[in-house]
Amino acid sequence: MIVRLARHLQNGTLSHIGTALFIYAHPDDESFVSGTPLTLAAAGHTTALLTLTSGDAGLWLGKAQGSWSRPDLAAERAKEWAAAVECIGYRWSRLLRYPDGGLRDAPAEVITADVVAAIREVRPDIVCTFGPEGAGSEHDDHRSASYFAARGFARAALADQYPERGPAHVARRLFFSATPYVVDAPAAVGAVTPTHTIDVSAFETRKAAAFECHKTQHKDRDFFYELLKRRQGKEYFHLAIDRGSPAPDAGDLFGP
Numbered sequence: 001m002i003v004r005l006a007r008h009l010q011n012g013t014l015s016h017i018g019t020a021l022f023i024y025a026h027p028d029d030e031s032f033v034s035g036t037p038l039t040l041a042a043a044g045h046t047t048a049l050l051t052l053t054s055g056d057a058g059l060w061l062g063k064a065q066g067s068w069s070r071p072d073l074a075a076e077r078a079k080e081w082a083a084a085v086e087c088i089g090y091r092w093s094r095l096l097r098y099p100d101g102g103l104r105d106a107p108a109e110v111i112t113a114d115v116v117a118a119i120r121e122v123r124p125d126i127v128c129t130f131g132p133e134g135a136g137s138e139h140d141d142h143r144s145a146s147y148f149a150a151r152g153f154a155r156a157a158l159a160d161q162y163p164e165r166g167p168a169h170v171a172r173r174l175f176f177s178a179t180p181y182v183v184d185a186p187a188a189v190g191a192v193t194p195t196h197t198i199d200v201s202a203f204e205t206r207k208a209a210a211f212e213c214h215k216t217q218h219k220d221r222d223f224f225y226e227l228l229k230r231r232q233g234k235e236y237f238h239l240a241i242d243r244g245s246p247a248p249d250a251g252d253l254f255g256p
């Protein structure tokens with residue numbers, strides 16, 4: 001029951017049906033990589049989304065939240081998130097309410113337990129999240145989401161960890177969002193290198209529709225469409241943990 005993320009999608013054969021859980025920080029983060037869950041769902045896989053904060057600060061790349069109060073913005077973004085979830089077609093979804101902009105300082109054991117509970121509930125074959133650098137933007141919440149997703153991925157497999165949050169589940173693969181190195185795209189510098197490329201070109205319109213659900217974030221619209229164009233129908237992942245893979249033969253750190 002393993003999802004071979006790129007392989008079978010590229011050659012058009014479906015040899016495994018699996019479940020993928022995506023873990024991100026804010027409502028709208030999921031839309032930037034929604035081509036992959038759309039593609040997986042169309043191929044018969046089950047997709048799920050865990051979002052850690054309510055997005056109540058609304059800050060993104062230093063932009064202000066405008067006239068919204070934090071509770072009002074949180075309520076509005078929850079509605080937008082629900083619309084995007086429906087558009088992308090996740091079969092399971094959960095919006096946690098950790099403070100936007102404060103994930104780094106939130107209680108680590110409490111968040112880890114919530115991630116573990118989600119993994120044990122969804123029982124995914126693969127988990128996808130941001131890279132440890134914070135998806136190129138280096139946003140603290142993105143970096144923290146990556147850390148807690150990886151921590152939860154490991155802890156969910158251990159029966160003596162958070163036993164009150166469900167029976168242990170061993171997810172096989174953990175993927176980070178990745179970006180090919182591009183010299184003239186400073187925002188992407190520091191992002192992890194892709195090991196898997198997903199052809200999402202059939203779902204570009206739907207992906208844009210998912211982003212359009214987040215009306216309070218339309219200040220980021222130019223960036224979204226610029227990224228959509230730059231990626232040319234592709235999304236990228238880095239295989240960070242593969243529990244099914246033996247250690248490779250001896251190699252050379254400087255070689256290919």
Ligand SMILES: [Zn+2]
Nearest residue numbers: 025026029142
């Ligand atoms: Zn975000």
